[in-house]
Amino acid sequence: xxxxxxxxxxxxxxxxxxxxxxxxxxxxxxxxxxxxxxxxxxxxxxxxxxxxxxxxxxxxxxxxxxxxxxxxxxxxxxxxxxxxxxxxxxxxxxxxxxxxxxxxxxxxxxxxxxxxxxxxxxxxxxxxxxxxxxxxxxxxxxxxxxxxxxxxxxxxxxxxxxxxxxxxxxxxxxxxxxxxxxxxxxxxxxxxxxxxxxxxxxxxxxxxxxxxxxxxxxxxxxxxxxxxxxxxxxxxxxxxxxxxxxxxxxxxxxxxxxxxxxxxxxxxxxxxxxxxxxxxxxxxxxxxxxxxxxxxxxxxxxxxxxxxxxxxxxxxxxxxxxxxxxxxxxxxxxxxxxxxxxxxxxxxxxxxxxxxxxxxxxxxxxxxxxxxxxxxxxxxxxxxxxxxxxxxxxxxxxxxxxxxxxxxxxxxxxxxxxxxxxxxxxxxxxxxxxxxxxxxxxxxxxxxxxxxxxxxxxxxxxxxxxxxxxxxxxxxxxxxxxxxxxxxxxxxxx
Numbered sequence: 001x002x003x004x005x006x007x008x009x010x011x012x013x014x015x016x017x018x019x020x021x022x023x024x025x026x027x028x029x030x031x032x033x034x035x036x037x038x039x040x041x042x043x044x045x046x047x048x049x050x051x052x053x054x055x056x057x058x059x060x061x062x063x064x065x066x067x068x069x070x071x072x073x074x075x076x077x078x079x080x081x082x083x084x085x086x087x088x089x090x091x092x093x094x095x096x097x098x099x100x101x102x103x104x105x106x107x108x109x110x111x112x113x114x115x116x117x118x119x120x121x122x123x124x125x126x127x128x129x130x131x132x133x134x135x136x137x138x139x140x141x142x143x144x145x146x147x148x149x150x151x152x153x154x155x156x157x158x159x160x161x162x163x164x165x166x167x168x169x170x171x172x173x174x175x176x177x178x179x180x181x182x183x184x185x186x187x188x189x190x191x192x193x194x195x196x197x198x199x200x201x202x203x204x205x206x207x208x209x210x211x212x213x214x215x216x217x218x219x220x221x222x223x224x225x226x227x228x229x230x231x232x233x234x235x236x237x238x239x240x241x242x243x244x245x246x247x248x249x250x251x252x253x254x255x256x257x258x259x260x261x262x263x264x265x266x267x268x269x270x271x272x273x274x275x276x277x278x279x280x281x282x283x284x285x286x287x288x289x290x291x292x293x294x295x296x297x298x299x300x301x302x303x304x305x306x307x308x309x310x311x312x313x314x315x316x317x318x319x320x321x322x323x324x325x326x327x328x329x330x331x332x333x334x335x336x337x338x339x340x341x342x343x344x345x346x347x348x349x350x351x352x353x354x355x356x357x358x359x360x361x362x363x364x365x366x367x368x369x370x371x372x373x374x375x376x377x378x379x380x381x382x383x384x385x386x387x388x389x390x391x392x393x394x395x396x397x398x399x400x401x402x403x404x405x406x407x408x409x410x411x412x413x414x415x416x417x418x419x420x421x422x423x424x425x426x427x428x429x430x431x432x433x434x435x436x437x438x439x440x441x442x443x444x445x446x447x448x449x450x451x452x453x454x455x456x457x458x459x460x461x462x463x464x465x466x467x468x469x470x471x472x473x474x475x476x477x478x479x480x481x482x483x484x485x486x487x488x489x490x491x492x493x494x
Contacts, residue, residue, distance in 0.1 A: 013352040017377065018480025021384045021473060028393050036397035040412050043394040047419040050390065054426040057261050064260040064317065065433055068234060071317040076214035077116045086221040088196045090152065091117065091213050092181065092279065096127040096159075096173040097204040102139050104205050104323075107239075109147050111206075117213035119151050123185075126156040127177040129168075133158065155184070163290075167486060171288045171295030174201055178287035195227055197279035201288075201296070205323040206274045207239060215318050216276055228311050230277040230300055232269060234319035235259055236437060242445045244324040245333050246456040250463045251341065252324040253434045263315040268375055271300040271313055274320045281311075293485055294347045301350060304372075305357040309364035321439070342471035346478075346485045348380045384472035387464040390420075431457040 031039045080086045093112060097105060105126070112124055126143065128136030140156045148154050159176040166172040178199075185192060198220055202208075209215075212233065220226045237252035244252070262269050271277070273296055282288075285302040288295045303311040325340050327333040354376060358369045394416060401409045431454050438453065478485055
């Protein structure tokens with residue numbers, strides 16, 4: 001499908017991240033042979049800054065982890081009894097699905113049923129695809145038999161295939177679900193005010209924390225101007241973590257820790273994966289865009305631009321858990337992990353949209369615009385380049401300059417080794433923290449797997465490159481050359 005930015009300045013911003021990455025690699029490689037001392041100095045400074053960044057990042061991760069432990073101990077449903085207006089809030093959960101087995105869907109619906117929030121104030125919607133019409137129809141019938149009378153409303157929508165202007169995927173399905181449910185709510189529940197309805201867009205394998213909707217209701221009823229805020233929970237990819245391969249587990253926890261670090265810095269926070277948002281906002285912006293891959297984060301920027309910068313993300317320190325990627329063989333699991341990371345890295349597609357929106361909007365302060373653009377470019381650039389600079393290119397100039405008598409060159413290997421050892425503090429913290437986030441060990445999993453779960457973090461430098469840098473470079477290069485990425489459904493298995 002042809003993207004809107006085919007030429008001009010916006011096409012340049014599609015190309016810019018890839019040009020920046022490949023320009024950095026080209027300069028580093030060239031100077032390693034021409035001016036190795038310059039590159040060695042740069043690498044030492046870069047690694048030193050990265051060390052400070054790791055330590056700085058771990059502080060925020062620990063703060064989020066502590067807030068999660070405290071939030072987990074609060075009875076949020078009982079706290080709602082003293083909050084005026086909380087009794088009017090209704091939750092609607094969107095569950096788009098494509099070729100998922102009933103057991104996966106059933107576990108998600110059971111988590112909603114068993115949530116401590118009253119079922120009679122919950123609207124649950126399954127969103128199927130016409131391309132899977134027959135199988136989806138069977139699932140809907142089974143689900144209606146088991147859950148049809150549980151919630152205030154339980155229904156489904158069927159997204160037609162081949163609609164113009166769409167990329168098949170979650171975003172276009174959610175757009176269809178939003179428009180269809182807007183009609184149904186107007187007809188069947190006219191008493192529900194737009195301001196009292198909160199929507200949670202969940203991946204189909206999402207298992208919500210037992211107090212998720214009680215906590216979400218508390219926040220929605222107490223934060224300032226709640227219709228101008230999305231709500232981002234902790235994302236755990238742990239439903240099947242005990243049976244996942246080591247690289248997949250590291251990738252899953254790495255994503256969780258990244259989100260931990262962002263949750264305490266709300267000025268940087270975008271929405272990601274399964275999250276919640278006001279119904280009023282969704283209607284105001286016309287629901288999710290239909291022609292993008294990264295709909296989970298784009299919906300935040302749609303609202304941010306629509307409200308001229310008066311929109312934010314409120315962090316939630318309770319989790320939703322989803323499946324880690326999997327495959328029938330080890331190599332298929334690795335391929336699935338790479339594809340998932342590349343899809344997340346495709347969030348780079350937001351850059352031209354953001355810059356185009358900022359150019360048109362004169363009400364958003366320039367400082368705020370600059371902050372969002374810089375954070376987006378810097379985050380994508382670091383994702384693609386930092387692991388390769390540290391673990392690969394950092395040693396090339398040392399090999400080229402080997403044998404020279406310069407004292408700095410001779411001391412550089414020892415200096416870099418010391419910096420790497422200090423950076424291992426971050427890996428140790430991640431390893432210990434990951435053990436506290438594991439679900440209960442299944443009986444069929446051997447006890448010594450706990451030990452393996454800790455040792456697996458030794459693979460971090462490898463996974464950092466193969467499932468960090470490589471998919472990010474892949475995504476940014478594709479956008480640079482105009483080879484646009486489609487939506488790839490992550491296979492679920494437990």
